[in-house]
Amino acid sequence: MSDPATPPVHIPVLPAEVSELSQASPGQCWVDGTAGGGGHTADLLRLVSPGGRVIAIDRDPEACAKLQSRFAGQPVTVIHGSYHQLPDYLGQTLSPDNSPLPQQVHGILLDLGLSSDQLADRQRGFSFQSSGPLDLRFDPTQGESAADLLRNIREEDLADIIYQYGEERFSRRIARRIVEQRRQQPIETAAELADLIHRCVPGRVHGRVDSATRTFQALRIAVNQELEIIQHALTTLPNSLCENGRFLVISFHSLEDRLVKHTFRDDSRLEVLTKKPITASPDEERRNPRSRSAKLRAALKRSV
Numbered sequence: 693m694s695d696p697a698t699p700p701v702h703i704p705v706l707p708a709e710v711s712e713l714s715q716a717s718p719g720q721c722w723v724d725g726t727a728g729g730g731g732h733t734a735d736l737l738r739l740v741s742p743g744g745r746v747i748a749i750d751r752d753p754e755a756c757a758k759l760q761s762r763f764a765g766q767p768v769t770v771i772h773g774s775y776h777q778l779p780d781y782l783g784q785t786l787s788p789d790n791s792p793l794p795q796q797v798h799g800i801l802l803d804l805g806l807s808s809d810q811l812a813d814r815q816r817g818f819s820f821q822s823s824g825p826l827d828l829r830f831d832p833t834q835g836e837s838a839a840d841l842l843r844n845i846r847e848e849d850l851a852d853i854i855y856q857y858g859e860e861r862f863s864r865r866i867a868r869r870i871v872e873q874r875r876q877q878p879i880e881t882a883a884e885l886a887d888l889i890h891r892c893v894p895g896r897v898h899g900r901v902d903s904a905t906r907t908f909q910a911l912r913i914a915v916n917q918e919l920e921i922i923q924h925a926l927t928t929l930p931n932s933l934c935e936n937g938r939f940l941v942i943s944f945h946s947l948e949d950r951l952v953k954h955t956f957r958d959d960s961r962l963e964v965l966t967k968k969p970i971t972a973s974p975d976e977e978r979r980n981p982r983s984r985s986a987k988l989r990a991a992l993k994r995s996v
Contacts, residue, residue, distance in 0.1 A: 704731030705983040706942060709970045710801065711735060713990045714938055719743040720798035725775030728755055730762050732801055737768060747793065749775050751830040769793065775802055776925040779932050799938040800929055804948050805986065826882050828912045838911045843878050847871045857947065858910030862893045866907055909945065922948060926955040930962055933993040940990045949987050962991040
């Protein structure tokens with residue numbers, strides 16, 4: 693487990709664009725539903741000060757410990773949990789000053805990307821080079837790990853997961869090799885899985901993308917139930933917004949972006965503010981390569 697005092701290495705994506713689209717102002721209450729290292733939390737806190745507050749939520753207990761340390765004494769409420777449970781948190785006494793949280797908030801931000809801090813933690817298995825356990829859970833205390841999933845799942849179901857969540861055209865070949873391998877010895881580390889994929893998929897790197905990327909993405913989505921949680925949140929969280937409140941979502945792959953696009957468009961409670969997704973500038977892409985795949989969409993809670 694990493695030290696809560698260790699400074700975060702994650703760089704938030706699209707910070708200027710988030711600030712502009714949020715129109716967050718002093719005295720408001722905003723939610724950073726995927727707080728991670730706290731980059732967006734810090735930006736939102738600056739915008740709502742003085743007199744405002746930020747609710748920072750994360751599924752990762754280590755991230756929450758670091759957030760508590762980073763924002764100690766500031767009007768930031770850190771909650772270990774999932775953003776889709778926000779309605780359960782609002783109205784509860786979870787603030788540092790023991791005052792109850794409001795029933796509705798002025799804005800919600802969801803940055804659905806993987807944190808650089810999680811990638812850097814060798815015990816989580818998010819990095820292909822990790823010799824630590826193949827875990828891939830945002831919250832290691834909940835559910836089964838990716839290694840457990842690979843140990844027990846049927847080959848056909850595994851192929852479907854890799855194809856549907858990773859959009860990987862070699863899904864059946866990869867699933868077959870994983871099942872063949874586990875008959876001899878279960879796959880326990882990220883490095884073992886990446887090596888297996890590199891050996892059975894033609895060409896280790898396609899453009900800028902490692903050939904193992906899609907499979908890792910698919911397994912991460914599966915063990916964390918990411919798409920189900922996103923869909924639930926997109927449907928329910930508008931009720932937690934004040935009139936004219938803003939809902940911002942940053943996605944990093946097409947499955948997420950399609951969900952956000954279609955749900956925002958079809959929700960009568962929302963007015964879409966971004967006809968096309970906002971993407972990183974060439975300068976930001978140079979400074980922060982992980983911003984290349986980021987897409988920001990925003991919507992406004994309509995007046996009743």
